[in-house]
Amino acid sequence: MGVDLTLNGAAATLSSPPDSPLLWALRDERRLVGVKFGCGAGLCGACTVIIDGRQARSCQTQVKDVAGKTVVTIEGLSGDIAQAVTDGWIAAQAPQCGYCQPGFVMAATAVIAADPKQTREQALSQLTNICRCGTYDAIRAAIDHALGALNAAPSPQKQGSAQ
Amino acid sequence: MSDERKPSRGVKIARRTFLAIAGVVGGGLLVGAGAVAWRLRQIDNYKLPAGDGEASFGAWLKFTRDGMIEVVVPHQDMGQGIYALAVLLAAEGLKAPPEAVRAAPAPIEARYANPVMLLDGLPMDEAALTAPQRATLWTFDKILRTLGLQGTGGSTSTRNIAEPIRLAAASALDMLARAASARFDAPVDQLKIVGGAILAPDGKSATYGELAEAAAKLAPRAIAVPPLAIGDYVGKGAPRFDVPPKVYGRAKYGIDTREPGQLYAAIRHSPRLGGRLSRASIPADAAGVRGIVEGKDYVAVVGETYAAAMAGLDKADVVWDESNALKVSTGDVFAAYRAALDRGADYKPRWVIDAVGDPSGATGKAVKATYDAPFLAHVTMEPINATALVTETGAKVWAGHQSASLVQLLAAGAAGLKSEQVEVFTPFLGGGFGRRADLGYVVTAVEIARKFMGVPVQTIWSRAEDIRDDVYRPAAMADVSATLGDDGMPTGFTYRIAVPSITDQFVARAMPSAKGGLMADRTTVDGALFPFYGLPNRSIENLTVDSGVPVGFWRSVGYSLNCFFFESFIDELAAAAGAKPLDYRSRLLAAAGAYEPARRAHALLHRMGRYDQARPLAPGADGAKSGRGFALTECFHSFVGQVADVEIVDKTLRVRRVHAVVDCGFAIDPPNVAAQVRGAINYGLSAVLFGKIDFDQGRVAQTNFDSYPVLTLETAPEITVEIVNSGAAIGGVGEIGVPALAPAVANAVFAATGRRLRSLPLTL
Known part of the structure; x- marks a missing residue:
């Protein structure tokens, strides 16, 4: 019984009901x-x-949907792209209440990992998360910081955040 | 919350500047009278409990075993940054690096009461107090301090704790200096401070941590603190310690509480407001379900996981009794407002809160308008939830909230215990905005946990329940009228708002035995009261009309309504007088004479004018109409002016840029002041563009972010903030960006199209 997957870099089995939301598992x-x-x-x-490698809303994903897949949560985020994104977030002092920020960081990491050379507008247009504190200006600054850092570095590895 | 901070390895020496102690503490700064003496008595009388190896320096500071300085905060951090601010103030006062200081929740003690929050609700003009009003404020302050209600709201946290923390830090530094003086056998005025250590003339030194135990045994002395000014950290800001844990997902919120053996409850309230539960049952074979709780107006299914509880709730057979439920629809509410306003001066209850002269005899060109605004939900990102553990002898509550003492009181009542038997744990709040001041959800969670004695139960409101069980920003309607003389200046001004009393409802919910209706609800008229403009012959009135819909405090409360109505109408008067919006406001401010709020508002108006010239409105792209609007407000003892640039294509309104000028007296943490104002502008813009809660026969129409949309990155404007340190007393910051946004945008729409939109959300 259970659904096998790679979770934050290690083999794992989820025993929550297969048709229940991944979020709660x-x-x-x-x-x-x-x-x-x-x-x-x-x-x-x-x-x-x-x-x-792609951003996904875990409340709309069922446990059975991730069988054999690689799932990364904020707890398992690592790699150059993630580093640039979280550094950007901290440099911009983005969070207020902070509750939405891990979701934003995950989405931004997946979006930038898919193409670290994209423009800020391309990246921002793929971030459809909601921040009720309205930290959007700071999030834009965080994305600028992350893209700037990745593109200033000599040939950034297009290594996904997921591993 | 403090445990989210990485322990520092001792006190880092961040600055190499040597400070002569005599310049920081010592004889020249000694005082002891008035308010300062009162605060110092607090320091004398109470010491924070200190464990082994800890040294307590009174009510606000202690040195902990890991070498950190701990400052306690009797407020919750819901994103406004009060913990970071306490760290800045303590670091500045102790001349220690901010990394050496951490903030922790204060104990639930009367001395940490927040009287400011409640005093602001008294219907009087703080800028022009009469002697009896001063006496009333003094008396209420003493009563409120005795009652000891802790609370976070009304943009009061900084105003409430900045001075006590500054005094406590100065007093603690004086004690450390005296301990060093004894240890080195050198006079205090020959000691120097360097980055968290005290240096003797002969080169010996001791860190604060090494001196703390001896220092804490000394008697505190009266130390005066200099007026707030830019220092090493104060007035500049420092990286916030809560940022990395929030970015890395390690910050814990109430909903993240995970106690051993914890169960989860999914809850559903009666579909109609005021409905009751008749009965509920659940199939015996529902997987992972541990039980069902039948509440007065809700049913909850308790399971081993939240998913199991939700699945169980979906299978439950629930019968509601709606015989006494509210059948009100949105249209009924506004019809009741219209009827009250039509009765005008004859309507009761009617409160005339601000009357100068008599508008009834004023003559001139008449200008009249009616404005309205809808109910709004808070939709904090972290849906409402609370975790409780109840036993025969005690209870524990883990929840984001805006008042630890009220949580304790209400949880005790629901658990059948005494207040002192309830322990309250406060993690970070995933948003407050006033929602978490209304604590019915804590009562509900404790009721549910009480059915599972000895087991922690976390009750989570789904987003639909979070919206359904909200206490809404009240809908309101206002008739505003003025007469203009030949020079275009007002000769009479009447402002009437029809709205329920938030204060009466709040008190009735928190203390059902209390009697409401005794006093005008100032909170719903704020934003129109005591205007800084010269408005002779004015009458500003509240007609209290309650349709039964639960209403509560929503970020900036009445300012969110009245500033829109009032500053839109000022623009209408400018148009009627044939004047430009900024010029007309300037004339109105000049007409106020030597009234301090008018002087401060005028200073901001000048800056708005400078911005207007330096950064003219950009023409709309691709045939879009563009317009610029202005609005100015005093709120929470701060002043804010906003300049909004809009673009309109067909029926679509986009807000492109907003510039805010802010005078909060003195910005202790300027980057955070700017962040709060930017965030509040975006919060306000959700309401301006989309926000609307409707009722259909007592049922809430909106259920989630699809039917109740909020701003996203795509629709968020570029925002700039200009901070003015006027040197006035510290004002609030957390809510002040909201009020002026709506009228600035509506005025910009008028500038772009000539159409005056008088109803929120703005619809073209």
């Missing part, structure tokens, strides 16, 4: 509470994780 079964519940309807992005 991560939060309640695995205690990965950096994955946040915000709307339960795929609208806000607070629950964003990276599945096989």
Whole structure:
């Protein structure tokens, strides 16, 4: 019984019901509470994780959907892209209440990892998360910082955040 | 919250500047009278509990075993940065690097009361107090301090704790200096401070941590602190310690509470407001379900995981009794407002809160307008939740909230215990905005946990329940009228808002035995009261109309309504007088004479004018119409002016840029002041563009971010903030960006199209 996957770099089995939301399996079964519940309807992005390199809303993903896949949560985020993104977030002092920020960081990491050379507008247009504190200006600055750091460095590795 | 901070390896020496102690503490700065003496008595009388190896320096500071300085904060951090601010103030006062200081929640003690929050609700003009009003404020302040209600709201945290923390830090530094003096056998005025250590003339030194135990045994002395000014950290800011844990997902919120053996509850309230639960049952074979709780107006299913609880709730057979439920629809609410306003001066209850002269006899060109605004939900990013553990002898509550003492009181009532038997744990708040001041959710969570004695139960409101069980920003309607003389200046001004009393409802919910309706609800008229403009012959009135919809405090409360109505109408008067919006406001401010708020507002208006010239409105791209609007407000003892640039294509309104000028007296943490104002502008813009809660026969129409949209990156404007340190008393910051945004945008729409939009959300 259970769904086998790679979770934050290690083999794992989820025993939550296969048709239940991945969000709650991560939060309640695995205690990965950096994955946040915000709307339960795929609208806000607070629950964003990276599945096989792409941003995904874990509240709209069923446990059975990740069988054999690679899932990364904020707790397992690593690599050059993630480093640039989180550095950017800290340099911009982006969070206020902070609740939406892990979801934003996950989405931004997946988006930038897909093409570190993209423009800020291309990156921003793929971030559809909601921040109720309205930290959007700071998030734009964080993205600028991350893209700047990645493109200033000699040939940034296009290594996904997921590993 | 403090445990989210990485422990520092001792006190880092961040600065090499040697400070002569005599310049920081010592004889020249000794005082002991008035308010200062009162604060110092607090320091004398109470010491924070200190464990082994810890040294307590009174009510606000202690040195902990890991070498850190701990400052306690009787407020919750919901994103406004009060913990970071406490760190800045303590670091500055102790001449220690901010990395050596951490903030921790204050104990629930009367001395940490927040009287400011409640005093602001009294219907009087603080800029022109009469002697009896001063006496009333003094008396209320003493009563409120005795009652000891802690709370976070009304943009008061900094105003409440900045001075006590500055005094405590100065007093602690004086004690450290005296301990060093004894240890080195050298007079205090020959000692020097360097980055968290004290240096003797012979070169010996001791860190604060090494001196703390001896220093804490000394009697505190009266130390005066100089007026707030830019220092090493104060007035500049420092990286916030809560930022990395929030970015890395390690910051813990109430919903992240995970206690051993914890169960989870999914909750559903009656579909109609005021409905009751008749009965509820659940199939015996529901997987992972541990039970069902039948509340007065809700049903909760408790499971081993939240997913199991939700699945169980979906299978539950629930019967509601809606015989006494509210059947009100949005249209009924506005019809009741219209009827009250039509009765005008004959309506009761009617409160005339601000009356100067008599508008009834004023003559001139008449200008009249009616404005309205809808109910709004808070939709904090972290949906409402609370975790409780109840036993026969005690209870524990983990929850984001805006008042630890009220949580304790209400949880005790729900658990059948005494207040002192309830322990309250406060993690970070995933947003407050006033929602977490209304603590019915804590009562509900404790009721549910009480059915599972000895087991922690976390109750989580789904987003739909979070919206359904909210206490809404009240809908309101206002009739505003003025007469203009030949020079275009107002000769009479009447402002009437029809709105329920938030204060009466709040008190009734928190203390059902209390009697409401005794006093005008100032909070719903704020933004129109005591205007800084010269408005002779004015009457500013509240007609209290309650349709039964639960209403509560929503970021900036009445300012969110009245500033829109009032500053839009000022623009209408400017148009009627044939004057430019900024010029007309300047004339109105000049007409106020030597009134301090008018002087401060005028200083901001000048800066708005400078910005207007330096950065003219950009023409709309691709045939879009563009317009620039202005609005100016005093709120929470601060002053804010906003300049909004809009673009309109067909029926679509885009806000491209907003510039804010802010005078909060003195910005202790300027980067955070700017961040708060930018965030509040975006918060306000959600309401201006989209925000609307509707009722259909007592049912809430909106359920999630699809039917109740909020701003996203795509729609968020570019925002710039200009901070003015006027030197006035410190004002609030957390809410002050909201009020002027709506009228600035509406005025910009008028500038672009000639259309005056008088209803929120703005619809073209």
